[in-house]
Amino acid sequence: MPHVVTQSCCSDASCVYACPVNCIHPTPDAPDFLQAEMLYIDPEACVDCGACAEACPVDAIVPHTKLQPQFSDYEGINAEFYREPRSRTPLALIPISEVKSDPAANLRVAVVGSGPAALYAADELLKQRGVQVNLFEKLPTPHGLVRYGVAPDHQSTKKVTKLFAQIADQDNFEYYLGVEVGKDVSAAELAQHHHAVVYAYGASGDRSVAIPGEDLPGSVAATEFVAWYNGHPEHANRTFDLSSERAVIIGNGNVALDVARILTTNPEELAATDIARPALAALRKSKIREVVILGRRGVAQAAYTLPEFHGLIRKHNATLVIDKDELALDAETTRLRSEGALDPQLERKLSLAEEVALHVPGTDRDRRIVFRYLTSPTGILGDSHATGVSVVHNTLVTADDGTVRAQPTATSEVIETGLVLRSVGYRGKRLDGVPFDDERFVIPNEGGRVLGRPGGSPVPGQYTCGWIKRGPSGFIGTNKSCAKETVDNLIADFNAGLLPEPASAPREFQRILRRRQPNVIDSDGWARIDQAERARGEAAGAIRWKITDVAELVESARGAETRGVSRFVQRMARR
Ligand code: F3S
DSSP states (O other), X not given: OOEEEOTTOOOOOHHHHHOTTOOEESOTTSTTTTTOSSOEXXXXXXXXXXXXHXXXXXXXXXXXXXXXXXXXXXXXXXXHGGGSOOOOXXXXXXXXXXXXXXXXXXXXXEEEXXXXXHHHHHHHHTTSTXXXXXXXXXXXXXXXXXXXXXXXXXXXXXXXXXXXXXXXXXXXXXXXXXXXXTTTBOHHHHHHTSSEEEEOOOOOEEOOXXXXXXXXXXEEEHHHHHHHHTTOTTTTTOOOOOOSSEEEEEOXXXXXXXXXXXHTSOHHHHTTTTXXXXXXXXXXXXXXXXXXXXXXXXXXXXXXXXXXXXXXXXXXXXXXXXXXXXXXXXXXXXXXXHTTOSOHHHHHHHHHHHHHTTOOOOSEEEEEEEEEOSEEEEEEEOSSSOOEEEEEEEEEEEOTTSOEEEEEEEXXXXXXXXXXXXXXXXXXXXXXXXXXXXXXXXXXXXTTEEESSTTSOEEEEEEEOTHHHHOSOSOTTHHHHHHHXXXXXXXHHHHTTOXXXXXXXXXXXXXXXXXXXXXXXXXXXXXXXXXXXXXXXXXHTSSOOOOOOHHHHHHHHHTTHHHHHHHHHHHHHHO
16 A cells, blocks of 8 residues: 655655655656656555655655545556666665864854745754854745745645744744845845855746737736735735736746636635735636636647646646647657657646547636647737737747757737736846856856856855756755755855854844844744734634735734734624
């Protein structure tokens, strides 16, 4: 009776190290770890001890007898990964870098950012005795993309915040929320008052689609739309035009699937989640009934992952539509498929798309998601507002290096819409005073050691991890091994005496900081915000009612919210 990894797998790989028989792969040291869409359990080797399920921070692992019907395919998905045999030699324990005895008491590290990479870095550092971690975040709330990126109907993924709370609860950890590095305090000052600074602030920008009309009102970045429905203070008061019947999403990665799902879910099903309430109110009035997702290449090259595509097909109520004529494969995929040699995960993706093409209506026949493949946008149309997207149909060609490319044909059309969401990826942004690679949109680094310029020498005391280190790839848990590599190098440098001594005692820096930013929120302040949001949510029958206004968040952190919550609860009770 094997255990099975399911959809919400975050690739944190805690399960890999918990497993006594090394039957979860790929392991973080394997070459395919970074590309893997999830981890898989070998049913032949699993001895059903349950250690992996205990270790998983998002409860993605269950015994196969307890699989919910919509996850029943996961038995096969896990097993298929082992078509090629994998090593069963027990994995060596991960060596923990050790700070050399006495100086450990003095190692003071600033971490910039508060998402998964930042918190995994803090966790790695706090494995040492006496190390102090100060974590700086410009927003009054922590957890980055887990709070402001993960879709509200993916609550199991958000369970990782329990792990984050445990990390932040350790001695020698402190939050400095509401402090913007580069504005309230400069990167140089941060470096001056710590032995080391780890930049882990993610990639909050979006990539351009570079077509005419991109900046028309009604054409927006999907990342902004995601931030809006998740209650990001900088986007919560935005308005999006939901008055037309159709929305078009350019790009077909997991973010596109999230946005399409949120736009086509009956809002009453979202009401009990932690969706931002202004967004919920707007979605209740939305006229959008169809979302078209555009992918320029073929179905075999689609950017979404198998777990997300599978989840959409098995769990979402809207009707999904794929025209079978758009399921054309490139020559190599066709050959491998005919020989039964196609990668099993890709084979599953193709079979699921073919299943959708059979046109079985969903339980919600009023709302539809239409997948278009081999279709590139050539322009966003409209004078003062988007009215449509002009597209060209593509054919697939294989370049000399084996890459499959989309080649435009003479066939084009216009898809009418009032809302265009550009979803072609996140992009890192420069932080004042920190080296930046303008071509790759990351901080130039070698193993997490910041370099003065791409290919240059390390800058003493500066490190990076997460998306701003390696670009926007991988999943929440991928940041764990990424952070470990960075922290290992930081500790090695500290032991080698390469880190500069801080210029002042910790209290002096605290004084400077509080003078510059009197509204700084610490761990206790965040605990009060968290409590207030949960109490508000409970009164409204939701998991959490996010506070989206910065001034109100600051008030909550100060404890004024206790009175506010009781007033809020009374108001809700009267409704
Ligand atoms: Fe199987 Fe998980 Fe134990 S994969 S062997 S139940 S750690």
